[in-house]
Amino acid sequence: xxxxxxxxxxxxxxxxxxxxxxxxxxxxxxxxxxxxxxxxxxxxxxxxxxxxxxxxxxxxxxxxxxxxxxxxxxxxxxxxxxxxxxxxxxxxxxxxxxxxxxxxxxxxxxxxxxxxxxxxxxxxxxxxxxxxxxxxxxxxxxxxxxxxxxxxxxxxxxxxxxxxxxxxxxxxxxxxxxxxxxxxxxxxxxxxxxxxxxxxxxxxxxxxxxxxxxxxxxxxxxxxxxxxxxxxxxxxxxxxxxxxxxxxxxxxxxxxxxxxxxxxxxxxxxxxxxxxxxxxxxxxxxxxxxxxxxxxxxxxxxxxxxxxxxxxxxxxxxxxxxxxxxxxxxxxxxxxxxxxxxxxxxxxxxxxxxxxxxxxxxxxxxxxxxxxxxxxxxx
Numbered sequence: 341x342x343x344x345x346x347x348x349x350x351x352x353x354x355x356x357x358x359x360x361x362x363x364x365x366x367x368x369x370x371x372x373x374x375x376x377x378x379x380x381x382x383x384x385x386x387x388x389x390x391x392x393x394x395x396x397x398x399x400x401x402x403x404x405x406x407x408x409x410x411x412x413x414x415x416x417x418x419x420x421x422x423x424x425x426x427x428x429x430x431x432x433x434x435x436x437x438x439x440x441x442x443x444x445x446x447x448x449x450x451x452x453x454x455x456x457x458x459x460x461x462x463x464x465x466x467x468x469x470x471x472x473x474x475x476x477x478x479x480x481x482x483x484x485x486x487x488x489x490x491x492x493x494x495x496x497x498x499x500x501x502x503x504x505x506x507x508x509x510x511x512x513x514x515x516x517x518x519x520x521x522x523x524x525x526x527x528x529x530x531x532x533x534x535x536x537x538x539x540x541x542x543x544x545x546x547x548x549x550x551x552x553x554x555x556x557x558x559x560x561x562x563x564x565x566x567x568x569x570x571x572x573x574x575x576x577x578x579x580x581x582x583x584x585x586x587x588x589x590x591x592x593x594x595x596x597x598x599x600x601x602x603x604x605x606x607x608x609x610x611x612x613x614x615x616x617x618x619x620x621x622x623x624x625x626x627x628x629x630x631x632x633x634x635x636x637x638x639x640x641x642x643x644x645x646x647x648x649x650x651x652x653x654x655x656x657x658x659x660x661x662x663x664x665x666x667x668x669x670x671x672x673x674x675x676x677x678x679x680x681x682x683x684x685x686x687x688x689x690x691x692x693x694x695x696x697x698x699x700x701x702x703x704x705x706x707x708x709x710x711x712x713x714x715x716x717x718x719x
Contacts, residue, residue, distance in 0.1 A: 346438035347435040347436065347437055347442075348436045349436070350451055352378040352384075353426065354378070354380055354422065354424060354453065354455050355379070355380035355382070357380065359376060359378050361434050362374035362375055362376040362384065362385060364566075364567060365403065367407060367604055367605075367606065372399075373386060373387060373395070373396050374386050375399075375400070381455060382424075382453050382454065383400060383403050383404045383453070383454055384452060385399055385452055386429070386431055386449060386451055387449065388431045388449045389449070390449055391448075393425075393452060396450065397423070400452050400453070403454075404421065404454045404456050404461075405456070406467070407607060408464065410642075411464060419457075420456065421457060421460060424452075425453065426451040427449075427450055428440050428447055429447070429449035429451050430447045471638070489560075489563060489601075490563070491564060492522065492526075492563050492564045495527070501528065502523075502524055502527045503528055504524050504527070504534055506537075509521070509531060509534040509538070510538065513535065516553065518557055521557045522557055522560045525557060525561045525565075526561070526565070529568055532554070532557070532561075532568060532569075532572045535550065535553070535557070536554070536572065536575065536579075539551065539554075539589025539590065540588050540589070541588065542588075544697060547588055547589045548592060548696075548697055549696075550589060550593075551589050552596055552695025554593045554596060554597065555593065555596025555597050556600070558600065558601070559601050562605075569601070572597070573597060576590045577594070577608075577611065580594075587615075587620060590621075591621050591624035591625055591628050592624055592692070595627060595628025595629075598632050599634060599635055600635075602632060602636040606632075606636055609639045609640070610642070610643050612628055612629060623659055626659060626662040626663055626666060627662050627665075629666050630662060630666035630669050633669035633670045634669050640666070640670050648666070649678065651663040652664060652667075652678045652679070652681075657688065657702050658689040660685065660702050661689040662689070664682060664705045665691065665705050665708070665709060667709055667713075668705075668709025668711075668713060671712060671713050676710065679709055679710050679713075680706075680710065682702055682703060683703050683707065686701045686702070687701065688701055689702065
């Protein structure tokens with residue numbers, strides 16, 4: 341390194357104090373940047389490449405607003421919040437390199453800062469508290485089980501690590517050995533990637549079973565290594581977005597993963613709506629939204645779910661039934677009359693519950709939804 345190289349520990353542009361390294365947020369999201377907080381109340385994110393400053397700015401603002409997207413979009417720069425930027429940041433050394441080069445390696449990283457004005461920050465905190473209060477009031481038993489999930493014990497460091505292979509993962513999935521798959525995930529991170537390959541199966545029953553097992557394994561692995569599961573969700577989203585690939589099982593797996601740990605991966609929910617307009621994925625998306633609503637109905641209500649009302653009159657029985665199931669899980673009293681109109685609809689569909697496809701009629705699903713809504717009204 342050149343003797344003339346000037347390196348400085350990064351500082352907060354608002355208060356001048358040195359700031360620590362960024363780290364992954366507890367709740368993961370589709371566009372992820374490591375984040376941090378300054379003692380003055382400012383939050384910041386790191387774009388190590390310097391090529392995604394716009395996305396980092398959006399993510400930092402939303403993080404400052406306690407992940408309240410709607411509230412964040414209402415704010416105006418300068419009037420409601422201030423921004424700052426530190427350039428020439430090297431994530432590896434956690435230093436600002438004035439020469440933009442260290443040992444022949446280009447340094448282009450950026451730290452982007454956001455500090456909400458006091459009254460806006462207080463409002464964001466009140467909105468967060470209100471949201472948590474409402475969620476607890478309507479907290480289903482399933483969500484209480486999530487809160488009781490135990491952290492997986494730390495693997496023995498002296499153990500001989502196993503290497504995952506296609507055959508090994510296939511055999512463990514066939515035997516429904518979730519314990520073995522969880523252990524293998526901690527030994528070899530390509531285990532989940534090999535499980536993902538098993539989703540490419542033309543047999544519906546087997547594909548749904550694999551998706552359910554991915555959800556079960558992810559729930560346990562996420563207690564110790566949520567980054568593995570976040571990477572899995574990113575791969576599933578990318579595969580579903582690829583027009584040249586068949587999205588078999590992708591939405592189903594995402595639905596189970598998010599539903600089993602909405603406290604960490606709930607932010608991915610709104611992105612599922614991007615696939616609702618495609619005939620090849622629309623019914624799977626509706627199922628996934630309904631599955632997530634079992635544990636976190638508030639995540640669905642935070643999306644523009646009113647745009648889903650017309651699916652109750654969809655030509656396909658599968659869409660009508662799955663939409664009715666979704667509205668039942670979020671106790672949508674707004675569609676009570678529409679659900680009652682399905683009482684004579686005896687067309688059949690398949691609904692997946694814990695990895696098993698169950699045949700029902702649209703009328704049966706609508707009746708179950710109405711029962712849940714009426715039970716909520718009594719409470």
